[in-house]
Amino acid sequence: xxxxIFALSSGAVPSGVAVIRVSGPRTREIVECLAGRLPDxxxxxxxxxxxxxxxxxxxxxxVLYFEGPASFTGEDVAEFQCHGGRAVVSGLLAxxxxxxDCRPAEAGEFTRRAFDRGRMDLTExxxxxxxxxxETESQRRQALRQMGGALGALYEDWRKRxxxxxxxxxxxxxxxxxxxxxxxxxxxxxxxxxxLHDEIEDHLVRSKSGERLRSGLQVVxxxxxxxxxxxxxxxxxxxxxxxxxxxxGTTRDVIEVHLDLGGYPVTLVDTxxxxxxxxxxxxxxxxxxxxxGRAADLILWAVEPCxxxxxxxxxxxxxxxxxxxxxxxxxxxxDLETLPKQDSSGTIVExxxxxxxxxxxxxxxxRLTRFAEETISLGEAPLATRERHRHYLKECLSGLRTAVxxxxxxxxxxxxxxxxxxxALGRITGRIDVEDLLDxxxxxxxxxx
Ligand SMILES: Nc1nc2c(ncn2[C@@H]2O[C@H](COP(=O)(O)OP(=O)(O)OP(=O)(O)O)[C@@H](O)[C@H]2O)c(=O)[nH]1
Ligand SMILES: [K+]
Ligand SMILES: [Mg+2]
Numbered sequence: 001x002x003x004x005i006f007a008l009s010s011g012a013v014p015s016g017v018a019v020i021r022v023s024g025p026r027t028r029e030i031v032e033c034l035a036g037r038l039p040d041x042x043x044x045x046x047x048x049x050x051x052x053x054x055x056x057x058x059x060x061x062x063v064l065y066f067e068g069p070a071s072f073t074g075e076d077v078a079e080f081q082c083h084g085g086r087a088v089v090s091g092l093l094a095x096x097x098x099x100x101d102c103r104p105a106e107a108g109e110f111t112r113r114a115f116d117r118g119r120m121d122l123t124e125x126x127x128x129x130x131x132x133x134x135e136t137e138s139q140r141r142q143a144l145r146q147m148g149g150a151l152g153a154l155y156e157d158w159r160k161r162x163x164x165x166x167x168x169x170x171x172x173x174x175x176x177x178x179x180x181x182x183x184x185x186x187x188x189x190x191x192x193x194x195x196l197h198d199e200i201e202d203h204l205v206r207s208k209s210g211e212r213l214r215s216g217l218q219v220v221x222x223x224x225x226x227x228x229x230x231x232x233x234x235x236x237x238x239x240x241x242x243x244x245x246x247x248x249g250t251t252r253d254v255i256e257v258h259l260d261l262g263g264y265p266v267t268l269v270d271t272x273x274x275x276x277x278x279x280x281x282x283x284x285x286x287x288x289x290x291x292x293g294r295a296a297d298l299i300l301w302a303v304e305p306c307x308x309x310x311x312x313x314x315x316x317x318x319x320x321x322x323x324x325x326x327x328x329x330x331x332x333x334x335d336l337e338t339l340p341k342q343d344s345s346g347t348i349v350e351x352x353x354x355x356x357x358x359x360x361x362x363x364x365x366x367r368l369t370r371f372a373e374e375t376i377s378l379g380e381a382p383l384a385t386r387e388r389h390r391h392y393l394k395e396c397l398s399g400l401r402t403a404v405x406x407x408x409x410x411x412x413x414x415x416x417x418x419x420x421x422x423x424a425l426g427r428i429t430g431r432i433d434v435e436d437l438l439d440x441x442x443x444x445x446x447x448x449x
Contacts, residue, residue: 015084074117108445122430137263210383223302225273252285
């Protein structure tokens with residue numbers, strides 16, 4: 001018999017209400033023992049929870065019972081909505097641990113059971129994890145859609161199409177000796193395979209948006225020491241996150257702030273000012289700054305009024321970043337009189353702003369919001385959201401491509417490539433052996449989920 005597991009599924013105590021969840025074969029017995037009777041499934045029942053040995057009243061709680069398989073895990077599940085005091089919760093958890101074959105749940109174990117019993121596929125599990133982690137409106141929408149099965153359904157549909165193609169080819173193959181049929185079924189199938197290939201390729205291209213939305217856009221503040229980067233970060237974040245002093249080389253560590261720009265997640269990153277230095281700590285800070293810059297979706301290149309050569313505001317920014325990452329020049333400290341609004345080369349300074357007077361800050365904010373919107377706009381179709389998805393989509397494409405292109409090979413071999421393509425999709429949803437992956441995926445969950 002499987003263990004019956006339990007955990008505090010709501011947030012940290014003390015809280016108004018705490019939800020303790022129980023799942024497994026002993027659930028029914030536990031509810032009857034603590035609450036005196038079993039509520040009707042899915043109907044709330046107010047009950048005094050009584051200690052099974054001493055008869056002492058533990059709490060007055062709302063009890064819910066979900067009979068398996070129509071429950072989150074697919075097993076019998078109960079929820080005790082008790083008062084969220086520390087002693088109430090720890091007392092109840094201790095009593096639950098006293099039942100035979102009953103133990104505290106591990107992180108993600110409720111969801112793992114739901115997956116094992118076929119209540120959710122892997123993309124839905126990931127969607128649930130993303131929903132719990134979602135910080136902005138657009139992340140919530142994407143996660144909810146994925147948890148609802150939209151992405152899994154898309155992959156399952158593609159997989160079925162591949163399986164169907166294979167069946168058609170094999171049928172065709174079986175009848176091959178009954179005289180040559182002109183324009184055989186196989187020819188049609190290769191056409192379909194080629195179409196599916198393009199569909200998946202298109203999905204893969206757009207998947208970058210999904211991943212960015214899930215993890216947030218990385219906007220990295222870079223520039224010479226004292227350019228005003230940390231002040232800008234503080235002004236945008238609306239609080240004193242980073243240390244600001246007039247000393248050049250103040251910031252060494254990478255400092256990140258999570259922003260919600262019009263519902264889009266943006267991580268704004270402050271970094272050490274770039275310069276030649278012998279300081280060990282500062283050197284390391286600069287190395288980290290450049291590492292962040294290379295991985296950025298956007299670099300805000302901060303330039304103070306009299307800071308650098310005026311004819312090339314982005315002098316000092318490493319060449320590879322200039323070439324590969326979008327860069328906006330931000331002219332800082334615009335409250336200082338000396339500010340040239342336009343540099344001598346005639347290049348319009350992208351944005352001029354001041355952390356002191358707040359001049360230009362709204363413009364910067366709006367531009368960033370628009371950038372986020374354009375980079376990660378969420379269309380109607382579900383998007384791949386993880387590196388894991390991308391990996392198997394590529395594998396699927398490679399199988400499809402080989403199958404379509406290998407005109408010279410025997411049909412059996414080409415059919416085998418179609419199987420490889422279908423299996424790759426099955427690994428995304430977890431319908432095909434992914435045992436080694438499961439621990440990684442479920443580890444990300446909190447206890448009680
Ligand atoms: N007048 C004025 N001074 C500013 C403004 N922003 C920053 N400063 C000043 O410029 C100096 C450097 O600011 P920081 O924000 O520490 O600059 P930084 O680029 O983070 O510097 P490092 O971390 O050392 O690379 C401080 O003395 C700030 O008070 C501004 O908008 N106007
Ligand atoms: K500074
Ligand atoms: Mg700084």
